[in-house]
Amino acid sequence: MHSRVYGFFDNFDLFFYLQFGFRKQHSTSHALLSIIDEIRHNLDNNTFSCGIFVDLEKAFDTVNHNILLKKLEHYGIRDVAKNWFCSYLSYRKQFVSLGGVSSNYLPITCGVPQGSILGPLLFIIYINDMHNAIKFSKVHHFADDTNLLFSHKNPKILRKRVNADLALLFDWLCANRLSLNVGKTEFVIFRPKRSKRSERVTLKINRCKIFESNKIRYLGVILDPNLSWKHHIFELNKKLFRGVGMIYKIRNLSDSDVLKSVYFSLFQSHVSYGLAAWGTSRHCLDNVFLTQKKAIRAMAGLHFDDHTSASFKKFGILKIYDLMKVQYASLMWDNDHGSLPQVFQGFFTKISDVHSHHTRSSASDDLAKTVCAKTIHGSKLFKIIGVNTFNEINKLPFYRSSRTRQSFLNHYKKYLILSIKFFSGHSNCTEHVFSPIFTIF
Numbered sequence: 001m002h003s004r005v006y007g008f009f010d011n012f013d014l015f016f017y018l019q020f021g022f023r024k025q026h027s028t029s030h031a032l033l034s035i036i037d038e039i040r041h042n043l044d045n046n047t048f049s050c051g052i053f054v055d056l057e058k059a060f061d062t063v064n065h066n067i068l069l070k071k072l073e074h075y076g077i078r079d080v081a082k083n084w085f086c087s088y089l090s091y092r093k094q095f096v097s098l099g100g101v102s103s104n105y106l107p108i109t110c111g112v113p114q115g116s117i118l119g120p121l122l123f124i125i126y127i128n129d130m131h132n133a134i135k136f137s138k139v140h141h142f143a144d145d146t147n148l149l150f151s152h153k154n155p156k157i158l159r160k161r162v163n164a165d166l167a168l169l170f171d172w173l174c175a176n177r178l179s180l181n182v183g184k185t186e187f188v189i190f191r192p193k194r195s196k197r198s199e200r201v202t203l204k205i206n207r208c209k210i211f212e213s214n215k216i217r218y219l220g221v222i223l224d225p226n227l228s229w230k231h232h233i234f235e236l237n238k239k240l241f242r243g244v245g246m247i248y249k250i251r252n253l254s255d256s257d258v259l260k261s262v263y264f265s266l267f268q269s270h271v272s273y274g275l276a277a278w279g280t281s282r283h284c285l286d287n288v289f290l291t292q293k294k295a296i297r298a299m300a301g302l303h304f305d306d307h308t309s310a311s312f313k314k315f316g317i318l319k320i321y322d323l324m325k326v327q328y329a330s331l332m333w334d335n336d337h338g339s340l341p342q343v344f345q346g347f348f349t350k351i352s353d354v355h356s357h358h359t360r361s362s363a364s365d366d367l368a369k370t371v372c373a374k375t376i377h378g379s380k381l382f383k384i385i386g387v388n389t390f391n392e393i394n395k396l397p398f399y400r401s402s403r404t405r406q407s408f409l410n411h412y413k414k415y416l417i418l419s420i421k422f423f424s425g426h427s428n429c430t431e432h433v434f435s436p437i438f439t440i441f
Contacts, residue, residue: 001084002117005077009125014075016128017342021143022120025334028219029327030341031142032277035149035218037382038138039190039227042151044378046192050162050201051223052137052148053216054169055184059144060119061111063126064177065089068112071125088118110177126176133172136161142219155189159201162187166205180205186213190225192375221274227377229278233287236270240291243267247298259299260315267295271320276327279320280380289320313420322416325389329412331382332390333405347383348390366391 006024009015015023020031035051042049068089073082092108112119112126124143131139137148148165152158173180187210189201203210215224215231222232243266247259254262271288279285293308300311312319318326334340335348351368367387373379393399396415402408 002121005118006121008076012076014128015124016131016139016141018131018139019124019128019141020341021141021145022124025339026341028142029274029276030343031140032219032221032274033331033382034341034343035140035147036223036227036277038149038151040377040381043190043192043227044373044375044381046195047151047153048155048158048192048195049149049151049190050137050158050187050203051190051216052162052166052187052203052210053185053218054146054148055181056144056146056173057179057181059127059178060114060123062178063112063123064110067176068122068126071129075125075128089113127178130169130172133168134165135168137165145219147218155201159203162201163203166203166210170206182206182208182210186211186216188213188216188223188225190223190227193226219274221278229281229284232278233284236288237291239270240267240288240295243270244291244295244298247295251298251301256299256315260317263295263299263315263317267292268317268323272323272327275320275324276331276382279324279327280385285320285324292320309420313417316417318413318416319420322413325416326409326413328385328389329393330405330409332386332393333408335386336390337405344382348386366394 010024018034020026020028020034039049039051069082069086072085077085092113093105094108095105096103112122120143124141127141127144127146130141130146134148137150140147140149148162148169150158150162150165152161170180182205185205187201187203189212201212203212215222217223222229222235224231243263246266247262250262251259271292296302296308296311296315296317297304297306299315300308302308302311331340335344349368349370351366353368367390369384369387371378371381371383373381373384378384393412396412398411398415399408402411
């Protein structure tokens, strides 16, 4: 049933295109890249952005069954299929067991069955129409993690229109029997670096003030008003140092395979998450690279100022700069093969589609640079880095011969590891050379 319903919604393009949760070929990385790219575009145009990070209280547990069935019927799930869902949701009971003592059975009158494959799908269908109720802001979803984003050059107009959208959001929540946790709902004003706000923006929902924060955690990354990522790097380094400490504790008791396993589980898993979104800043990458070298020196038993390039190559581990390249290469592979989420469609244009002149670039299917950055925020846009990335990987001999994305990425990682330059002696330099992809930073 999940396969049939999901296929029906997908084939007829019924899912809201900015819903990234519980959908094939959609991930938190895509959700982060979408919203952060929007903010960067606004900052590049000297425009304020207001991001409201909505906390829906017990969202999965408060879905109204009657409203859900009406929505399924609205989208085209009728007759026998609708009756099947009515039966599926009805007459369920639950009880609590604690310390060997069990409560009485009570009927479940609302909520989607959690732990089932249909639960998440039914929820994203339930909130699929929220964006229709919002007049000015753009709505981003990752399941129940919801964000409203509105931009304007005038803070007064921004405040007025966002408050209007919050009133509309409250009406929609009431109509759909969902509740908002005002205490955990926050907003951030993303503002151009040199701009000044003449007054503080005050936002309310149902006459309750929403707290303005100078940092916000969204889908595992920490955003600040200038997208400097300083808070995120600080928190990330705390996790990474714990991983480095673990490697130091076991390095004399374990072989290289165990050390690599610990490194990938306690270090690289944290580094890689959301890297395409926050790692476009050279300062951020340099900061984390210093910590990454500590981990490699711990694994290799090196002195604190020994070069690490040979050890990176020995263990087959990518430097953070190369991890960044791999993530963007994966995104551009998906773009070239038509599997990027709908929100990114139309981001890139081939040179051969722009003009008919026979040049080396048009013959090789390179992408055209259609965006001109005005500020450093603009230079970090996916539309710019993606073009540079694709035009580099498109020249690699194994790109066209690879049949799958994973096959290409395996070849690309080996290529990057073999490209690591060796150094000798002691040095405190950062030991890296940026490729043309990142010279725009």
